[in-house]
Amino acid sequence: MPYSNEQSRRAFLSLCLKGGASIAALTSLQLQALASSASSSTINDYKALVCIFLHGGSDSLNMLVPTSGSERADYEQSRQNLVVTEPITLNTTTHFSGGVGLHPSMSALEPIFNAGQLGFVGGVGTLITPTSLADYKNKAVPLPGHLFSHNDQQATWMHGQEKVSLNTGWGARILERLNQHASFTSNISLAGANPWQVGANTTPYALNKNGITKINALRGYQPQVDHVKSIVDRLLSTTTNPIQDAYASRLSSSISNVQNMNALLEQAPTLNTQFSDNPLSEQLAAVAKSLSISNQTGNKRQIFFVSLGGFDTHDDQLIRQPALFATLATALSEFHSALAELSLQESVTTFTMSDFGRTLTSNGDGTDHGWAGNQLLMGAAVNGKELHGTMLSQQLESAIDVGGGRLIPQFSNEQYFAPIAKWFGLSDIEVSDIFPNLANFDAAALQLFK
Template sequence: MSYRNEQSRRAFLSLCLKGGCSVAALTSLQLQAISGSLSSQPINDYKALVCIFLHGGSDSLNMLVPLTGEHRTYYEQSRQNLVVSDALALNTSTIYEGGVGLHPSMASLSSIFDAGTLGFVGGVGTLITPTTLSEYQNKTVPLPNHLFSHNDQQATWMHGQEKVSLNTGWGARMLERLNQHSSFTSNISLAGANPWQAGIETTPYALNKSGIMKINALTGYQPQVDHVKSIMDRLLSAKTTPLQDAYASRLANSVNNVQNMNTLLEQAPILTTQFSDNSLSEQLAAVAKSLSISGQTGNKRQIFFVSLGGFDTHDDQAVRQPALLSTLATALTEFNNALTELSLQNSVTTFTMSDFGRTLSSNGDGTDHGWASNQLIMGGAVNGQDLHGAMLSQQVGNSIDVGGGRLIPQYSNEQYFAPIAKWFGLNDTEISDIFPNLGNFDATILNLFK
């Protein structure tokens, strides 16, 4: 083998190892987290979760706005130059004083909402225990670490709890508790590595937006499959050290997974649903394609992760936010159409997460890092056509404003996650284990599913 190819081979190995292979021994705590906790109940139906992460902290308080009366007056006073003047009235099952209006850039979602397969969750955010303004000010209750910090709050949403030594995401933990993590196709990301899908025994399989993956990590040439196979055969036959064997085995599995997934995707049906060329639509198109072969993969449970960035709207929000919300609504509408075409609408639930909400007050050109937010959830099993939770008063200086228009959540993100986990198939004990702060709240108050 030439020096160039030897160097390329080493680079290929390095890339594969950086992709998630770890041979470090599990701690006893990690082993305890798995042993004895796997569900012994057979699963006969199929369900999938699709998490859409809105990176940057979506100004979701401007996604849902009051329409009339005193609440509208407060909203206009707080939002100033960012006021949404032509919001679309939502006929919510729960009646809220002043009504609920949807940002006009999300008009395509109105029909899905009216059909009862789309709902919203209002006033939700990271909390450890119910918190009042006075408790926040006097620090008499535990508070989430590093509030208003992008990286930390993203991690808290995806871990489902404050970051601890056992760093796993609640999506992966659900798969492992249900013993549905053995297949690499059960845990798929269209947006790279992320904490939500990181488990002890599972890591996300990274799928390209185009669906078909290529093995092209070797530099200098595009290797054929048989060439890659010959490299791995040599690695696997070199019984030098347990570490080398583990790495070589992981490499072989990675290439086999790519080949197997490509074979299945090449056989996927061609959907008549058309997807737009924006990034989120392309990701959800790939999810839809993966869902179309769920019968061939044999999975009973799957989780998918996609993302849309750009929501850190400190400036130019009046232009940027409508474009972002339009992209989100368009992608969701197209995905809903694809699920209907595949007859999977009742088996797939799609939901959003984001770093945090944003401030009520305009900084002159945008908004700054806030706390409470609104999220959306879509699917045939969803208790739609409603705003669950709270329609927060958008009055600066109100009884839940910790300063600068940052509102204390009235519902914890764990309360939001709990009904999703229950729909996915976990029992109450398993849900409490996965979300350790849930016992501080009413775990059943958000009736998100039919």
């Protein structure tokens, strides 16, 4: 890097991104940014989606619980020793019989909810078509493949469709549909490879949560670095078969991406918001840092993926679940502050996905793999202070219980994704194209955005 002075570097980067300068070290980024801005002529605003995946299948029917009446009694009867006591009462805009109570360890979300910047989606899950208990038992309708299996249901959530012929994720698909995927910085993961961000022409850039990653071999005396780099490039361009080539091209792009990202991140402002040192806060801190330089990358749309594991609470749920929910709420709250600091509350929507809900019945000290659950989304654009969808009855052997308290979703996850995609900028036609099963449902049932 021939620039020793921070100011000139910044000016240069800005110039590069406008297509007005050229230098070997930044060529690829420049080209990507150019391509991106050229294709985004119709998009003038900036928006980003942040997906928080709760790995393992969150018992989200314990995130939102009834607070009163027969609904509460049913809940206490089914949940027994895993009942959440003293939930925080949420004053949702829509009234729900039995009330809506938030897990007390998520109190950090209460002010955001009350400020109208956080909403919930109740009773959502993987479905191909509306499904009744009789349909399920008689196999009268197609069902998502391998219900209750972790990796299959994760894939179904992230693909946003049943696996057809291509393994593309809906995050990548909406980015590509808007033609906003040209720059690798448009598609960033803090949690490694994941199906949500893999498209036909884009894969996530896996950012280290520490942000800047130096490449040891390419530091120091510049002529040596140049020579070493030229040898690396030669090695990575001569391969003999496609699998080897996949390795080589990945390493090659990793090196250039990391170098380009480092150049950008070095300019990132220091945020006042303090993030905790839990795994999710660390990832969201890195997302916030990336967002802080979004005006430098030329992206009009970005998607981010973070994850929190440990939700597969087969045992010790009474200990593990409060800790997980507290981590989630804390990290969200910190991220919310950071977005306010960056004045990006309107532009960034954060939402959750998870493998599945869990059983209402317990296995003694935990729960097993279920089906329907609840999700949340956050952002100033969100139609907050509301529960969208429904509070599922937590009564065992009800008309939506396929056994053991595995509940049939009343809303498909594609109904949940559709408004998000629409907010991101897709037309109704594009949305129904992205989510092939949406035609089986009311696409406008969930008004998640203001």
